[in-house]
Amino acid sequence: MAGTFRFLEEIALADLAFEAEGETVEEVFRGATQAVLESLANPATVSGGWERAIERTDADHLALLFDWLSDIVFWKDAAGVVYREAPLTLTREGNVWLLRARLIGARVDQRTQELHADVKGVTKHLYEFKQTGACWKVRIVLDV
Protein backbone atom coordinates (compact mmCIF):
# COMPACT_ATOMS: atom_id res chain seq x y z
CA MET A 1 0.00 0.00 0.00
CA ALA A 2 1.16 3.56 -0.69
CA GLY A 3 0.69 6.29 1.88
CA THR A 4 -0.90 9.57 0.91
CA PHE A 5 0.25 13.13 1.43
CA ARG A 6 -0.96 16.69 1.04
CA PHE A 7 0.93 19.98 1.04
CA LEU A 8 -0.14 22.37 3.78
CA GLU A 9 -0.99 25.99 2.99
CA GLU A 10 -1.30 27.46 6.41
CA ILE A 11 2.23 26.95 7.75
CA ALA A 12 5.81 27.51 6.59
CA LEU A 13 5.29 30.67 4.55
CA ALA A 14 8.70 30.62 2.90
CA ASP A 15 9.07 26.86 2.64
CA LEU A 16 7.10 23.69 1.96
CA ALA A 17 5.12 21.81 4.57
CA PHE A 18 3.28 18.54 4.06
CA GLU A 19 1.39 15.92 5.97
CA ALA A 20 1.66 12.24 5.07
CA GLU A 21 -0.55 9.50 6.41
CA GLY A 22 -1.22 5.79 6.23
CA GLU A 23 -2.49 2.81 8.12
CA THR A 24 1.03 1.72 9.01
CA VAL A 25 4.32 3.44 9.73
CA GLU A 26 5.64 2.00 6.47
CA GLU A 27 2.81 3.66 4.54
CA VAL A 28 3.60 6.99 6.17
CA PHE A 29 7.23 6.54 5.09
CA ARG A 30 6.01 5.96 1.52
CA GLY A 31 3.73 9.00 1.58
CA ALA A 32 6.43 11.26 2.98
CA THR A 33 8.95 9.92 0.45
CA GLN A 34 6.57 10.66 -2.41
CA ALA A 35 6.00 14.19 -1.08
CA VAL A 36 9.75 14.90 -1.13
CA LEU A 37 10.16 13.39 -4.60
CA GLU A 38 7.31 15.54 -5.94
CA SER A 39 8.66 18.64 -4.21
CA LEU A 40 11.79 18.30 -6.34
CA ALA A 41 10.30 17.32 -9.71
CA ASN A 42 7.37 15.63 -11.37
CA PRO A 43 8.48 11.96 -11.11
CA ALA A 44 6.57 11.09 -14.28
CA THR A 45 8.98 13.25 -16.28
CA VAL A 46 12.11 11.64 -14.83
CA SER A 47 13.64 8.60 -16.52
CA GLY A 48 15.82 6.01 -14.79
CA GLY A 49 19.51 5.34 -15.20
CA TRP A 50 20.75 6.45 -11.79
CA GLU A 51 20.13 4.21 -8.82
CA ARG A 52 21.30 3.89 -5.24
CA ALA A 53 20.37 1.38 -2.57
CA ILE A 54 20.04 2.72 0.94
CA GLU A 55 19.72 0.77 4.14
CA ARG A 56 19.23 2.41 7.51
CA THR A 57 18.35 1.22 10.99
CA ASP A 58 17.17 3.13 14.02
CA ALA A 59 15.22 2.37 17.16
CA ASP A 60 13.37 5.65 16.69
CA HIS A 61 11.11 5.76 13.63
CA LEU A 62 11.06 9.59 13.76
CA ALA A 63 14.82 9.78 13.50
CA LEU A 64 14.82 7.10 10.80
CA LEU A 65 12.32 8.99 8.63
CA PHE A 66 14.20 12.25 9.11
CA ASP A 67 17.51 10.66 8.08
CA TRP A 68 15.97 8.86 5.11
CA LEU A 69 14.31 11.99 3.73
CA SER A 70 17.61 13.83 4.29
CA ASP A 71 19.31 11.12 2.19
CA ILE A 72 16.97 11.95 -0.69
CA VAL A 73 17.92 15.63 -0.48
CA PHE A 74 21.61 14.81 -0.08
CA TRP A 75 21.84 12.70 -3.24
CA LYS A 76 19.92 15.33 -5.21
CA ASP A 77 22.89 17.66 -4.65
CA ALA A 78 25.77 15.19 -4.43
CA ALA A 79 24.82 13.34 -7.63
CA GLY A 80 22.84 16.14 -9.32
CA VAL A 81 19.75 13.98 -9.74
CA VAL A 82 15.98 14.05 -9.37
CA TYR A 83 13.88 10.96 -8.84
CA ARG A 84 11.35 8.80 -10.62
CA GLU A 85 10.59 6.56 -7.66
CA ALA A 86 11.89 5.35 -4.33
CA PRO A 87 10.47 1.93 -3.45
CA LEU A 88 11.00 0.99 0.18
CA THR A 89 10.23 -1.56 2.83
CA LEU A 90 10.17 -0.94 6.55
CA THR A 91 10.38 -3.81 8.97
CA ARG A 92 10.87 -4.08 12.69
CA GLU A 93 13.35 -6.46 14.24
CA GLY A 94 13.07 -6.38 18.00
CA ASN A 95 13.25 -2.71 18.96
CA VAL A 96 14.95 -1.64 15.76
CA TRP A 97 13.35 -0.40 12.56
CA LEU A 98 15.06 -1.47 9.34
CA LEU A 99 14.56 0.59 6.19
CA ARG A 100 15.55 -0.83 2.82
CA ALA A 101 15.06 1.59 -0.04
CA ARG A 102 16.18 2.35 -3.56
CA LEU A 103 16.46 5.80 -5.05
CA ILE A 104 15.81 5.64 -8.79
CA GLY A 105 16.16 8.69 -10.98
CA ALA A 106 18.24 10.54 -13.51
CA ARG A 107 20.58 13.48 -13.73
CA VAL A 108 18.81 16.83 -13.81
CA ASP A 109 17.77 17.77 -17.32
CA GLN A 110 15.88 21.04 -17.61
CA ARG A 111 14.78 20.23 -21.17
CA THR A 112 12.94 17.02 -20.40
CA GLN A 113 12.02 17.13 -16.72
CA GLU A 114 9.38 19.20 -14.98
CA LEU A 115 11.47 20.58 -12.14
CA HIS A 116 10.01 22.04 -8.98
CA ALA A 117 11.75 23.38 -5.86
CA ASP A 118 15.41 22.91 -4.96
CA VAL A 119 14.71 21.53 -1.49
CA LYS A 120 17.71 22.30 0.71
CA GLY A 121 16.81 20.13 3.63
CA VAL A 122 14.38 18.45 5.95
CA THR A 123 13.76 20.37 9.16
CA LYS A 124 12.54 19.40 12.59
CA HIS A 125 10.34 22.45 12.83
CA LEU A 126 6.81 21.33 13.72
CA TYR A 127 8.01 17.78 13.06
CA GLU A 128 5.36 15.46 14.41
CA PHE A 129 4.68 11.74 13.98
CA LYS A 130 1.52 10.51 15.67
CA GLN A 131 -1.07 7.76 15.66
CA THR A 132 -4.75 8.65 15.74
CA GLY A 133 -6.95 5.56 15.88
CA ALA A 134 -5.91 3.35 12.98
CA CYS A 135 -4.12 6.15 11.16
CA TRP A 136 -0.47 7.20 11.37
CA LYS A 137 0.38 10.74 10.40
CA VAL A 138 3.56 12.80 10.04
CA ARG A 139 4.00 16.55 9.47
CA ILE A 140 7.22 17.76 7.91
CA VAL A 141 8.56 21.14 6.82
CA LEU A 142 11.10 21.21 4.00
CA ASP A 143 13.49 24.13 3.69
CA VAL A 144 13.58 25.48 0.12
Add this chain to the structure above:
Amino acid sequence: MKLNTAMTVNRITDEIWEIPLSEKSGMLVPARIYATEGILQSMDSGVFDQVTNVACLPGIRRYALCMPDGHWGYGFPIGGVAAFDVQDGIISPGGVGYDINCGMRLIRTDLTLADVQPRLERLMTELFRKVPAGVGASGFVRLSREEFGRVMTHGARWCVERGYGWHRDLLRMEEGGCIEGADPSIVTDHAIQRGINQLGTLGSGNHYLEVQVVSNERIFDPVTAAALGITGHEQIVVMVHCGSRGFGHQVASDYLHVFEKAMRPYGITVKDQQLACAPFRSPEGQDYFSAMNCAANTAFANRQVITHQIREAFGTVFGQSAESLGMELVYDVAHNIAKVERYAEGELVVHRKGATRAFGPGSPELPEMFRQIGQPVICGGSMETGSYLLVGTDQAVRDTFGSTMHGAGRTMSRTQAKRTFRGEHLQQQMKQHGILVKAVSMSGLAEEAGLAYKNISEVVESVDRAGITKKVAELRPIGNIKG
Protein backbone atom coordinates in the same frame (compact mmCIF):
# COMPACT_ATOMS: atom_id res chain seq x y z
CA MET B 1 -5.35 47.44 16.79
CA LYS B 2 -5.85 43.80 15.82
CA LEU B 3 -2.71 41.66 15.89
CA ASN B 4 -2.10 37.97 15.26
CA THR B 5 -1.15 37.44 18.88
CA ALA B 6 -2.75 37.61 22.30
CA MET B 7 0.45 39.09 23.75
CA THR B 8 0.63 42.69 24.91
CA VAL B 9 2.51 44.75 22.36
CA ASN B 10 3.35 48.29 23.47
CA ARG B 11 3.96 51.18 21.09
CA ILE B 12 7.38 52.76 21.72
CA THR B 13 7.30 54.95 18.60
CA ASP B 14 5.26 54.72 15.38
CA GLU B 15 7.85 52.25 14.07
CA ILE B 16 8.99 50.44 17.22
CA TRP B 17 6.85 48.01 19.23
CA GLU B 18 7.80 46.19 22.40
CA ILE B 19 6.66 42.92 23.95
CA PRO B 20 7.43 43.13 27.69
CA LEU B 21 9.07 40.44 29.81
CA SER B 22 5.72 39.60 31.39
CA GLU B 23 4.38 38.07 28.17
CA LYS B 24 6.32 34.79 28.32
CA SER B 25 7.98 32.99 31.17
CA GLY B 26 11.73 32.80 30.74
CA MET B 27 12.14 36.02 28.75
CA LEU B 28 15.45 37.61 29.76
CA VAL B 29 15.00 40.78 27.71
CA PRO B 30 12.01 42.45 26.03
CA ALA B 31 11.34 41.79 22.35
CA ARG B 32 11.18 44.70 19.91
CA ILE B 33 9.60 44.72 16.48
CA TYR B 34 10.37 47.42 13.92
CA ALA B 35 7.30 48.02 11.74
CA THR B 36 4.60 50.48 10.83
CA GLU B 37 1.26 49.75 12.45
CA GLY B 38 -0.02 48.34 9.16
CA ILE B 39 2.91 45.95 8.80
CA LEU B 40 2.70 44.92 12.43
CA GLN B 41 -0.95 43.99 11.95
CA SER B 42 -0.09 41.85 8.91
CA MET B 43 2.65 39.89 10.72
CA ASP B 44 1.88 36.21 11.29
CA SER B 45 1.58 34.82 14.81
CA GLY B 46 4.92 33.01 14.42
CA VAL B 47 6.81 36.32 14.58
CA PHE B 48 5.49 37.17 18.07
CA ASP B 49 5.97 33.64 19.37
CA GLN B 50 9.44 33.19 17.91
CA VAL B 51 10.91 36.59 18.80
CA THR B 52 9.86 36.03 22.42
CA ASN B 53 11.40 32.53 22.33
CA VAL B 54 14.66 34.16 21.24
CA ALA B 55 14.37 36.56 24.18
CA CYS B 56 14.70 33.52 26.47
CA LEU B 57 18.10 32.37 25.15
CA PRO B 58 21.07 32.52 27.57
CA GLY B 59 23.33 35.54 27.42
CA ILE B 60 21.03 37.67 25.26
CA ARG B 61 21.62 41.39 25.61
CA ARG B 62 19.24 44.36 25.45
CA TYR B 63 16.44 43.12 23.13
CA ALA B 64 15.40 40.30 20.83
CA LEU B 65 14.64 42.18 17.63
CA CYS B 66 12.54 41.59 14.54
CA MET B 67 12.68 43.73 11.42
CA PRO B 68 9.58 44.82 9.43
CA ASP B 69 10.05 42.09 6.81
CA GLY B 70 9.77 39.54 9.62
CA HIS B 71 7.80 36.37 9.25
CA TRP B 72 7.73 32.83 10.60
CA GLY B 73 11.08 31.00 10.35
CA TYR B 74 12.86 28.06 11.98
CA GLY B 75 13.73 28.95 15.57
CA PHE B 76 14.33 32.66 15.01
CA PRO B 77 11.79 34.48 12.88
CA ILE B 78 13.04 35.62 9.48
CA GLY B 79 14.04 39.24 10.14
CA GLY B 80 15.34 38.27 13.58
CA VAL B 81 18.34 39.93 15.23
CA ALA B 82 19.80 39.01 18.60
CA ALA B 83 23.14 39.62 20.29
CA PHE B 84 24.69 37.37 22.91
CA ASP B 85 27.63 38.00 25.18
CA VAL B 86 30.72 36.14 23.97
CA GLN B 87 31.48 35.00 27.54
CA ASP B 88 28.12 33.77 28.84
CA GLY B 89 26.02 33.72 25.68
CA ILE B 90 25.20 31.13 23.05
CA ILE B 91 25.45 30.63 19.32
CA SER B 92 22.55 29.00 17.47
CA PRO B 93 22.25 27.78 13.87
CA GLY B 94 18.56 28.70 14.17
CA GLY B 95 19.64 32.33 14.51
CA VAL B 96 21.66 32.21 11.31
CA GLY B 97 19.38 30.23 9.05
CA TYR B 98 19.98 27.18 6.93
CA ASP B 99 21.28 29.16 3.98
CA ILE B 100 24.38 30.53 5.69
CA ASN B 101 25.42 33.91 4.26
CA CYS B 102 22.49 34.10 1.97
CA GLY B 103 23.00 37.63 0.76
CA MET B 104 22.57 40.34 -1.82
CA ARG B 105 24.95 41.76 -4.36
CA LEU B 106 24.50 44.76 -6.63
CA ILE B 107 26.55 45.49 -9.76
CA ARG B 108 26.34 48.84 -11.53
CA THR B 109 26.83 49.49 -15.25
CA ASP B 110 27.25 52.51 -17.53
CA LEU B 111 24.46 51.11 -19.72
CA THR B 112 21.01 52.68 -19.93
CA LEU B 113 17.60 51.21 -20.58
CA ALA B 114 17.84 52.49 -24.16
CA ASP B 115 21.05 50.46 -24.62
CA VAL B 116 19.67 47.29 -23.09
CA GLN B 117 16.02 47.17 -24.16
CA PRO B 118 16.71 46.14 -27.78
CA ARG B 119 18.99 43.31 -26.60
CA LEU B 120 17.13 42.34 -23.44
CA GLU B 121 15.90 38.99 -24.77
CA ARG B 122 19.41 38.02 -25.85
CA LEU B 123 20.92 39.29 -22.62
CA MET B 124 18.52 37.30 -20.44
CA THR B 125 19.07 34.18 -22.54
CA GLU B 126 22.83 34.57 -22.17
CA LEU B 127 22.57 35.15 -18.42
CA PHE B 128 20.25 32.14 -18.09
CA ARG B 129 22.82 30.04 -19.96
CA LYS B 130 25.82 31.25 -17.97
CA VAL B 131 24.35 31.22 -14.46
CA PRO B 132 22.91 27.76 -13.70
CA ALA B 133 19.72 27.85 -11.65
CA GLY B 134 17.18 25.43 -10.25
CA VAL B 135 17.16 21.93 -8.79
CA GLY B 136 20.43 20.04 -8.83
CA ALA B 137 22.23 22.57 -11.02
CA SER B 138 26.03 22.40 -10.97
CA GLY B 139 28.47 25.17 -11.83
CA PHE B 140 31.28 25.34 -14.36
CA VAL B 141 34.04 25.52 -11.70
CA ARG B 142 35.53 22.09 -11.08
CA LEU B 143 37.19 21.79 -7.69
CA SER B 144 39.31 19.21 -5.95
CA ARG B 145 38.56 18.74 -2.25
CA GLU B 146 41.75 20.60 -1.42
CA GLU B 147 40.75 23.51 -3.62
CA PHE B 148 37.23 23.54 -2.16
CA GLY B 149 38.92 23.86 1.23
CA ARG B 150 40.63 27.01 -0.03
CA VAL B 151 37.26 28.37 -1.14
CA MET B 152 36.03 27.79 2.42
CA THR B 153 38.94 29.69 3.94
CA HIS B 154 39.45 32.41 1.33
CA GLY B 155 35.93 33.10 0.03
CA ALA B 156 35.75 35.72 -2.72
CA ARG B 157 39.51 36.21 -2.42
CA TRP B 158 39.97 32.73 -3.89
CA CYS B 159 37.84 33.75 -6.86
CA VAL B 160 39.83 36.89 -7.56
CA GLU B 161 43.08 34.88 -7.31
CA ARG B 162 41.66 32.52 -9.95
CA GLY B 163 40.59 35.34 -12.26
CA TYR B 164 36.89 35.31 -11.39
CA GLY B 165 36.76 38.99 -10.50
CA TRP B 166 38.78 42.13 -9.89
CA HIS B 167 40.87 42.92 -6.82
CA ARG B 168 38.85 46.08 -6.17
CA ASP B 169 35.67 43.94 -5.92
CA LEU B 170 36.90 42.78 -2.53
CA LEU B 171 36.76 46.28 -1.09
CA ARG B 172 33.04 46.36 -1.76
CA MET B 173 32.02 43.30 0.20
CA GLU B 174 31.13 42.78 3.82
CA GLU B 175 34.36 41.53 5.47
CA GLY B 176 36.13 41.89 2.12
CA GLY B 177 34.40 38.68 1.01
CA CYS B 178 36.48 36.57 3.39
CA ILE B 179 35.78 35.90 7.05
CA GLU B 180 38.68 34.80 9.21
CA GLY B 181 38.45 31.68 11.36
CA ALA B 182 37.05 29.21 8.85
CA ASP B 183 38.29 25.67 9.48
CA PRO B 184 37.47 23.14 6.72
CA SER B 185 38.67 20.21 8.87
CA ILE B 186 35.50 20.35 10.96
CA VAL B 187 33.13 20.37 7.98
CA THR B 188 31.50 16.99 7.33
CA ASP B 189 32.10 14.93 4.24
CA HIS B 190 28.37 15.16 3.53
CA ALA B 191 28.53 18.94 3.36
CA ILE B 192 31.54 18.83 1.05
CA GLN B 193 29.86 16.35 -1.29
CA ARG B 194 26.78 18.57 -1.48
CA GLY B 195 28.69 21.77 -2.14
CA ILE B 196 31.69 20.90 -4.23
CA ASN B 197 29.89 21.16 -7.57
CA GLN B 198 27.61 24.08 -6.76
CA LEU B 199 29.95 27.07 -6.99
CA GLY B 200 28.46 29.67 -9.33
CA THR B 201 24.87 28.45 -9.12
CA LEU B 202 21.80 30.41 -8.14
CA GLY B 203 19.56 27.77 -6.57
CA SER B 204 15.78 28.18 -6.46
CA GLY B 205 13.13 29.42 -4.04
CA ASN B 206 13.43 33.17 -3.62
CA HIS B 207 16.91 33.31 -5.13
CA TYR B 208 17.30 35.26 -8.33
CA LEU B 209 19.40 37.30 -10.66
CA GLU B 210 17.69 40.50 -11.75
CA VAL B 211 18.44 43.20 -14.32
CA GLN B 212 17.09 46.48 -13.00
CA VAL B 213 16.71 50.14 -13.94
CA VAL B 214 17.38 53.21 -11.80
CA SER B 215 15.38 56.30 -12.77
CA ASN B 216 16.23 59.82 -11.61
CA GLU B 217 12.91 60.25 -9.85
CA ARG B 218 13.53 57.11 -7.76
CA ILE B 219 16.84 58.34 -6.38
CA PHE B 220 16.16 59.67 -2.88
CA ASP B 221 19.71 60.68 -1.97
CA PRO B 222 21.62 61.73 -5.11
CA VAL B 223 24.90 62.47 -3.31
CA THR B 224 25.11 59.04 -1.67
CA ALA B 225 23.84 57.37 -4.84
CA ALA B 226 26.58 59.05 -6.88
CA ALA B 227 29.21 57.98 -4.35
CA LEU B 228 28.05 54.40 -4.90
CA GLY B 229 28.16 54.71 -8.69
CA ILE B 230 24.39 55.06 -9.05
CA THR B 231 23.76 57.91 -11.45
CA GLY B 232 20.16 57.37 -12.52
CA HIS B 233 19.15 58.40 -16.06
CA GLU B 234 17.58 54.95 -16.60
CA GLN B 235 20.84 53.31 -15.56
CA ILE B 236 21.05 49.50 -15.67
CA VAL B 237 22.16 47.58 -12.58
CA VAL B 238 22.22 43.86 -11.78
CA MET B 239 21.17 42.31 -8.48
CA VAL B 240 21.98 38.81 -7.25
CA HIS B 241 20.32 37.04 -4.33
CA CYS B 242 21.71 33.66 -3.28
CA GLY B 243 23.82 31.97 -0.63
CA SER B 244 25.86 28.92 0.24
CA ARG B 245 23.47 26.44 -1.41
CA GLY B 246 23.38 22.82 -0.22
CA PHE B 247 26.74 23.19 1.49
CA GLY B 248 25.54 25.80 3.97
CA HIS B 249 22.37 23.87 4.64
CA GLN B 250 24.30 20.73 5.44
CA VAL B 251 26.58 22.64 7.83
CA ALA B 252 23.52 24.05 9.61
CA SER B 253 21.81 20.64 9.76
CA ASP B 254 24.96 18.91 11.01
CA TYR B 255 25.39 21.36 13.87
CA LEU B 256 21.72 21.49 14.81
CA HIS B 257 22.14 17.78 15.41
CA VAL B 258 25.30 18.36 17.48
CA PHE B 259 23.66 21.14 19.51
CA GLU B 260 20.51 19.11 20.25
CA LYS B 261 22.74 16.70 22.14
CA ALA B 262 25.06 19.33 23.59
CA MET B 263 22.41 21.42 25.32
CA ARG B 264 21.72 19.05 28.21
CA PRO B 265 25.31 18.88 29.53
CA TYR B 266 25.42 22.68 29.45
CA GLY B 267 22.07 22.91 31.23
CA ILE B 268 20.42 24.79 28.37
CA THR B 269 16.73 24.45 27.59
CA VAL B 270 15.04 26.15 24.66
CA LYS B 271 11.42 26.87 23.78
CA ASP B 272 11.76 25.38 20.30
CA GLN B 273 13.99 22.52 19.15
CA GLN B 274 15.11 24.65 16.19
CA LEU B 275 16.71 27.06 18.67
CA ALA B 276 19.21 24.35 19.65
CA CYS B 277 22.38 26.12 20.71
CA ALA B 278 25.63 25.83 22.65
CA PRO B 279 27.68 28.32 24.64
CA PHE B 280 29.69 30.40 22.18
CA ARG B 281 32.94 29.62 24.00
CA SER B 282 32.27 25.85 24.18
CA PRO B 283 34.04 23.44 21.79
CA GLU B 284 30.72 22.80 20.02
CA GLY B 285 30.00 26.53 19.73
CA GLN B 286 33.45 27.29 18.35
CA ASP B 287 33.28 24.38 15.89
CA TYR B 288 29.95 25.61 14.54
CA PHE B 289 31.29 29.17 14.29
CA SER B 290 34.25 27.92 12.24
CA ALA B 291 32.09 25.70 10.03
CA MET B 292 29.59 28.54 9.59
CA ASN B 293 32.45 30.78 8.45
CA CYS B 294 33.43 28.11 5.89
CA ALA B 295 29.89 28.27 4.50
CA ALA B 296 29.84 32.08 4.67
CA ASN B 297 33.04 32.26 2.63
CA THR B 298 31.66 29.75 0.14
CA ALA B 299 28.61 32.00 -0.30
CA PHE B 300 30.82 35.04 -0.96
CA ALA B 301 32.68 32.93 -3.53
CA ASN B 302 29.42 31.73 -5.05
CA ARG B 303 28.19 35.28 -5.64
CA GLN B 304 31.62 36.27 -6.95
CA VAL B 305 31.68 33.48 -9.55
CA ILE B 306 28.14 34.46 -10.55
CA THR B 307 29.36 38.06 -10.92
CA HIS B 308 32.13 36.84 -13.21
CA GLN B 309 29.56 35.03 -15.33
CA ILE B 310 27.31 38.12 -15.42
CA ARG B 311 30.21 40.25 -16.63
CA GLU B 312 31.00 37.66 -19.30
CA ALA B 313 27.38 37.59 -20.45
CA PHE B 314 27.18 41.40 -20.72
CA GLY B 315 30.54 41.41 -22.53
CA THR B 316 29.26 38.88 -25.07
CA VAL B 317 25.96 40.64 -25.70
CA PHE B 318 27.33 44.19 -25.89
CA GLY B 319 30.64 43.31 -27.55
CA GLN B 320 32.69 45.18 -24.95
CA SER B 321 34.65 44.24 -21.88
CA ALA B 322 32.89 44.37 -18.53
CA GLU B 323 35.36 47.03 -17.42
CA SER B 324 34.51 49.30 -20.33
CA LEU B 325 30.82 48.79 -19.48
CA GLY B 326 31.54 50.11 -15.97
CA MET B 327 30.43 46.89 -14.28
CA GLU B 328 31.75 47.71 -10.84
CA LEU B 329 30.46 46.07 -7.72
CA VAL B 330 28.31 48.41 -5.60
CA TYR B 331 28.32 46.09 -2.59
CA ASP B 332 27.83 42.53 -1.34
CA VAL B 333 26.12 42.05 2.00
CA ALA B 334 25.14 38.99 4.04
CA HIS B 335 21.72 38.61 5.62
CA ASN B 336 22.05 35.17 7.30
CA ILE B 337 25.07 35.17 9.57
CA ALA B 338 26.49 35.38 13.09
CA LYS B 339 29.45 37.67 13.77
CA VAL B 340 31.42 38.91 16.72
CA GLU B 341 31.05 42.69 16.95
CA ARG B 342 31.80 45.28 19.61
CA TYR B 343 29.00 47.38 21.14
CA ALA B 344 28.45 49.35 24.34
CA GLU B 345 27.95 46.04 26.19
CA GLY B 346 31.29 44.66 24.96
CA GLU B 347 31.95 41.87 22.47
CA LEU B 348 28.73 40.26 21.29
CA VAL B 349 27.83 37.44 18.90
CA VAL B 350 25.30 39.19 16.69
CA HIS B 351 22.92 36.82 14.91
CA ARG B 352 21.21 38.21 11.83
CA LYS B 353 18.71 35.93 10.18
CA GLY B 354 16.98 37.59 7.25
CA ALA B 355 18.47 40.84 8.50
CA THR B 356 21.29 42.95 7.10
CA ARG B 357 24.25 44.60 8.73
CA ALA B 358 23.73 48.37 8.50
CA PHE B 359 26.79 50.14 9.90
CA GLY B 360 26.69 53.92 9.83
CA PRO B 361 29.31 56.39 8.56
CA GLY B 362 31.05 56.45 11.91
CA SER B 363 31.84 52.74 11.98
CA PRO B 364 35.58 52.03 12.06
CA GLU B 365 34.96 48.58 10.54
CA LEU B 366 34.00 50.13 7.20
CA PRO B 367 36.52 50.66 4.42
CA GLU B 368 37.51 54.27 3.77
CA MET B 369 35.21 54.61 0.76
CA PHE B 370 32.11 54.12 2.96
CA ARG B 371 33.20 56.19 5.97
CA GLN B 372 31.34 59.29 4.77
CA ILE B 373 28.13 57.64 3.62
CA GLY B 374 27.65 54.48 5.67
CA GLN B 375 27.60 50.85 4.59
CA PRO B 376 25.43 50.04 1.56
CA VAL B 377 22.40 47.86 2.33
CA ILE B 378 20.71 45.95 -0.50
CA CYS B 379 17.09 44.89 -0.04
CA GLY B 380 15.37 42.69 -2.58
CA GLY B 381 11.65 42.94 -3.19
CA SER B 382 9.45 40.61 -5.16
CA MET B 383 10.26 40.03 -8.82
CA GLU B 384 7.20 42.08 -9.83
CA THR B 385 7.74 45.17 -7.75
CA GLY B 386 11.24 46.42 -7.10
CA SER B 387 14.19 46.53 -4.76
CA TYR B 388 16.05 49.16 -2.78
CA LEU B 389 19.54 50.40 -2.16
CA LEU B 390 19.93 51.94 1.29
CA VAL B 391 22.76 52.87 3.64
CA GLY B 392 23.33 52.05 7.29
CA THR B 393 23.24 54.65 10.04
CA ASP B 394 24.95 55.30 13.35
CA GLN B 395 21.51 55.03 14.93
CA ALA B 396 21.32 51.40 13.75
CA VAL B 397 24.60 50.75 15.53
CA ARG B 398 23.13 52.28 18.71
CA ASP B 399 19.63 50.76 18.51
CA THR B 400 19.65 47.49 16.57
CA PHE B 401 23.19 46.14 16.85
CA GLY B 402 23.86 47.70 13.46
CA SER B 403 21.07 45.80 11.73
CA THR B 404 18.15 46.41 9.43
CA MET B 405 15.70 44.62 7.10
CA HIS B 406 16.69 42.37 4.17
CA GLY B 407 13.74 42.16 1.79
CA ALA B 408 10.00 42.33 1.38
CA GLY B 409 9.00 39.31 3.48
CA ARG B 410 6.34 36.81 2.47
CA THR B 411 2.68 37.06 3.35
CA MET B 412 1.47 33.95 1.49
CA SER B 413 2.80 30.39 1.72
CA ARG B 414 4.43 28.81 -1.31
CA THR B 415 1.71 26.17 -1.49
CA GLN B 416 -1.03 28.81 -1.42
CA ALA B 417 0.78 30.90 -4.04
CA LYS B 418 1.01 27.87 -6.35
CA ARG B 419 -2.71 27.29 -5.97
CA THR B 420 -3.48 30.98 -6.58
CA PHE B 421 -1.16 31.80 -9.49
CA ARG B 422 0.03 30.03 -12.64
CA GLY B 423 3.68 30.41 -13.59
CA GLU B 424 3.04 30.63 -17.35
CA HIS B 425 0.34 33.27 -16.89
CA LEU B 426 2.53 35.25 -14.51
CA GLN B 427 5.43 35.13 -16.95
CA GLN B 428 3.16 36.47 -19.72
CA GLN B 429 1.68 39.14 -17.50
CA MET B 430 5.12 40.32 -16.39
CA LYS B 431 6.28 40.49 -19.99
CA GLN B 432 3.37 42.83 -20.70
CA HIS B 433 4.60 44.99 -17.83
CA GLY B 434 8.09 45.09 -19.32
CA ILE B 435 9.72 42.38 -17.16
CA LEU B 436 11.26 39.45 -18.99
CA VAL B 437 11.44 36.32 -16.83
CA LYS B 438 13.45 33.17 -17.48
CA ALA B 439 12.62 30.39 -15.05
CA VAL B 440 13.61 26.76 -14.69
CA SER B 441 10.40 25.89 -12.87
CA MET B 442 6.98 27.36 -13.64
CA SER B 443 5.61 26.24 -10.29
CA GLY B 444 8.61 27.89 -8.67
CA LEU B 445 7.79 31.07 -10.56
CA ALA B 446 4.19 31.01 -9.27
CA GLU B 447 5.50 30.73 -5.72
CA GLU B 448 7.34 34.02 -6.18
CA ALA B 449 4.39 36.10 -7.41
CA GLY B 450 4.49 39.70 -6.21
CA LEU B 451 1.23 39.31 -4.29
CA ALA B 452 2.83 36.61 -2.13
CA TYR B 453 5.05 39.33 -0.61
CA LYS B 454 4.59 42.44 1.52
CA ASN B 455 4.80 45.82 -0.15
CA ILE B 456 8.55 46.45 0.01
CA SER B 457 8.11 50.22 -0.15
CA GLU B 458 6.17 50.16 3.13
CA VAL B 459 8.78 47.87 4.69
CA VAL B 460 11.55 50.25 3.60
CA GLU B 461 9.60 53.25 4.92
CA SER B 462 9.51 51.57 8.34
CA VAL B 463 13.29 51.34 8.65
CA ASP B 464 13.86 54.73 7.02
CA ARG B 465 11.50 56.46 9.45
CA ALA B 466 12.92 54.51 12.38
CA GLY B 467 16.32 55.89 11.33
CA ILE B 468 18.13 52.53 11.16
CA THR B 469 18.74 52.79 7.41
CA LYS B 470 18.30 55.60 4.88
CA LYS B 471 16.84 55.18 1.41
CA VAL B 472 19.20 55.84 -1.49
CA ALA B 473 17.41 54.53 -4.58
CA GLU B 474 14.64 52.25 -5.77
CA LEU B 475 15.52 49.71 -8.44
CA ARG B 476 12.87 48.58 -10.94
CA PRO B 477 13.11 45.10 -12.54
CA ILE B 478 13.16 44.55 -16.30
CA GLY B 479 14.60 41.03 -16.40
CA ASN B 480 14.64 38.19 -13.91
CA ILE B 481 16.19 34.74 -13.73
CA LYS B 482 14.77 32.23 -11.31
CA GLY B 483 15.53 28.66 -10.47
